[in-house]
Amino acid sequence: AQSVTQPDIHITVSEGASLELRCNYSYGATPYLFWYVQSPGQGLQLLLKYFSGDTLVQGIKGFEAEFKRSQSSFNLRKPSVHWSDAAEYFCASTWNTGNQFYFGTGTSLTVIP
Amino acid sequence: SQTIHQWPATLVQPVGSPLSLECTVEGTSNPNLYWYRQAAGRGLQLLFYSVGIGQISSEVPQNLSASRPQDRQFILSSKKLLLSDSGFYLCAWRDSQYYGYTFGSGTRLTVV
Numbered sequence: 351a352q353s354v355t356q357p358d359i360h361i362t363v364s365e366g367a368s369l370e371l372r373c374n375y376s377y378g379a380t381p382y383l384f385w386y387v388q389s390p391g392q393g394l395q396l397l398l399k400y401f402s403g404d405t406l407v408q409g410i411k412g413f414e415a416e417f418k419r420s421q422s423s424f425n426l427r428k429p430s431v432h433w434s435d436a437a438e439y440f441c442a443s444t445w446n447t448g449n450q451f452y453f454g455t456g457t458s459l460t461v462i463p
Numbered sequence: 464s465q466t467i468h469q470w471p472a473t474l475v476q477p478v479g480s481p482l483s484l485e486c487t488v489e490g491t492s493n494p495n496l497y498w499y500r501q502a503a504g505r506g507l508q509l510l511f512y513s514v515g516i517g518q519i520s521s522e523v524p525q526n527l528s529a530s531r532p533q534d535r536q537f538i539l540s541s542k543k544l545l546l547s548d549s550g551f552y553l554c555a556w557r558d559s560q561y562y563g564y565t566f567g568s569g570t571r572l573t574v575v
Contacts (some may be wrong), residue, residue, distance in 0.1 A: 384563050393553055393566040453563065455506035
């Protein structure tokens with residue numbers, strides 16, 4: 351069955367340090383991939399998405415993600431984390447225009463001064 | 464541009480009371496609409512989706528129901544709330560071209 355896995359439940363990084371949040375998907379076909387961010391008490395905001403083409407995609411707030419077919423991964427990265435990046439991050443995928451949309455369980459990011 | 468409105472932002476309701484959460488979308492027609500629930504410490508669970516007026520699909524058996532009386536309106540309801548209905552409820556719409564979701568700002572429901 352299709353699924354999305356975020357192996358890290360919680361990550362703590364220092365402000366200014368680099369960040370990488372992991373996401374893996376399971377399915378043979380190439381999916382459409384997304385990263386969302388959720389600040390406390392808020393809805394989810396789209397950071398970036400991958401459909402096809404260049405496997406390195408740029409998003410808002412200085413985030414980027416790289417699609418690696420060989421590893422079935424779509425990891426989110428940021429070179430220098432800011433305190434305002436503390437939030438919950440969700441990876442998601444879909445394989446068609448139907449209603450099957452799969453979310454990971456989320457990674458909670460804490461940023462320490 | 465498309466926007467999605469969800470209200471109320473927070474709600475505290477006693478067990479056994481009814482519930483009505485409303486979601487409306489602007490700037491698009493015939494959107495696919497969704498209700499998700501996010502329980503504390505858990506991921507997102509799809510509750511209902513609708514591809515058109517009066518068309519509701521339920522993903523999980525539960526104490527809740529959904530209705531779509533108008534093209535851009537999606538309502539989540541319950542006749543009698545349970546403690547287990549507490550959570551963060553998110554409405555979303557999906558653009559068939561874009562494939563991804565746009566989420567509302569959510570409703571924090573606490574059943575006491």
